[in-house]
Amino acid sequence: MGKIKAVFIDRDGTINADKGYVFRIEDFELLPGSLEALKLLTRHKIKIYIITNQAGIAKGHYTEEDFHILTNSMINQFQQEGILIEKTLYCPHHPEGIIPEYTRNCNCRKPNTKLLEDVIQQNGYQKSELILIGDKTSDIDAGIISGIKTYLVLTGYGLEHQRNTRAMFVKPDLLSAVNHLLQDINTPIYP
Numbered sequence: 001m002g003k004i005k006a007v008f009i010d011r012d013g014t015i016n017a018d019k020g021y022v023f024r025i026e027d028f029e030l031l032p033g034s035l036e037a038l039k040l041l042t043r044h045k046i047k048i049y050i051i052t053n054q055a056g057i058a059k060g061h062y063t064e065e066d067f068h069i070l071t072n073s074m075i076n077q078f079q080q081e082g083i084l085i086e087k088t089l090y091c092p093h094h095p096e097g098i099i100p101e102y103t104r105n106c107n108c109r110k111p112n113t114k115l116l117e118d119v120i121q122q123n124g125y126q127k128s129e130l131i132l133i134g135d136k137t138s139d140i141d142a143g144i145i146s147g148i149k150t151y152l153v154l155t156g157y158g159l160e161h162q163r164n165t166r167a168m169f170v171k172p173d174l175l176s177a178v179n180h181l182l183q184d185i186n187t188p189i190y191p
Contacts, residue, residue: 013156
């Protein structure tokens, strides 16, 4: 597969259990193997970008501040485990929202690619150096449109979306996807 420099990973349904609109710290539950998968990526010096649609902000279920509080808690939890998250990318918009400043069609809500393209451009990544992992068609389509390799995981909504997926690979969960992408690359493992 060649040298992978960065992985874009969906949050709800891929890293943590998708319980509807997850915005409270007490509702954030990591899926089995997620922590180990993120540790493997960090150990291999592969940059991790979490990329997430957060329609609950536009729909009034929670605020952008609530999202940041949960994100900071998640990042702190990961840091305590030695996991480095490069950045959390999110879209607060939805065309059917009720909060006026967030109610719109935008180019950052997956499957649109502005969040991905901004990171690619700012960091000078080659598309062959990137992977996107998610549990929904919108995740996979964002990766395909951006020209990067994609993995659909069967956690979250993955089972529902696998029938019609155009993902390059389908794996049971995040850890399986990470193990698969690591088996073919010549990146040294740092203990």
